[in-house]
Amino acid sequence: MIFSENRSHFSGSCSRRLFKSFRRRANVTIRFEKPAGATGAYEFTASAHLWKVTIPKGEWRDVVLSTDPGDPSSNLVVLSNDPSVSPRSPARRTVDVWRTMYGIFGQNGGTTMLEVQDQTSGNVITFIQVFVDDSIKASASGGSIALRYKSQKATVNGGDYDWPTEFVLRNADGSTNGFIVQKVYIGFESADPTVKSEHDHWWEAWRVMNGRVFSGLSKTQLSAGDTATSSNTGGLRGTQWHRFEAKFVPNYAEPEKWGKISNRAGPLPATRAQPPGWITLGTTRRSITVDFDGTKMPPTSTVTFLMENF
Secondary structure, three states: OEEEOOOOOOOOOOOOOOOHHHHHHHOOOEEEEEEOOOOOOEEOOOOOOEEEEEEEEEEEEEEHHHHHHHHOOEEEEOOOOOOEEEEEEEEEEOOOEEEEEEEEEOOOOOOEEEEEEEEOOEEEEEEEEEEEEOOOOOOOOOOEEEEEEEOOOEEEOOEEEEEEEEEEEEOOOOOOOOEEOOOOOOEEEEOOOOOEEEEEEEEEEEEEEOOEEEEEOOOEOOOOOOOEOOOOOOOEEEEEEEEEEEEEEEEEOHHHHHHOOOOOOOOEEEEEOOOOOOOOOOOEEEEEEEEEEEEOOOOOEEEEEEEEOO
């Protein structure tokens, strides 16, 4: 098959004995991020042996771990017995920097201690103390919820491409629940009369719970986003394209009934039948079109259309 939908899925939080002896590395960076309008402050110790974060009950924080170019071997991971700590993205090396992100949800009141470990060496780098304050009311959105794409730069080689994106829910808060539903159109228009063109479409979904986007039907694994992927186009020539229409549907449960579509939506719940209540009005769109010739060496490509949030 020419087309595939590339989904990234990662295991949940690890269960390990905490409070090992640790080795401090000055070039490890930890950054906490919170959504606009969220409440709660951050508190850090000067020694960097212990980082503290306060989360109002019902809110999320993202913790970003990274190392500078002077320590490219470090592969950071957060170890926790708490299922409310979920991998947001895998550790990855970019220009000699390891970087990973975890989501921490303020589910239960009290204090939880997390350890940040260098997965390569097994050394504990530092600790993160998470305090969930159930005396502070979680922040409210104060407005309608809007879904937007936040895409990275597309990588294109002939008719093969990868275009990753994340979903952004504006004005979402701890009371935001439902599903993101996305309609996907894919096509290959062959420029060779001996090769058949291909077209397909379907709907797929991601759970939204407490204002955050999860992987498919999962209630514990945060979504790593979505990637438009075209592959295996060597020896072909023509036009390859993806079209997406997506919207957040509050208090929606239809995807719970969906199954899977082979070679299309991966493990996501999906259907080729139009879902009840689905209308195109109000969707945000994302699209890529590539003219290519994979019969040449090296293959040639021209991106004729690339746009999102239109």
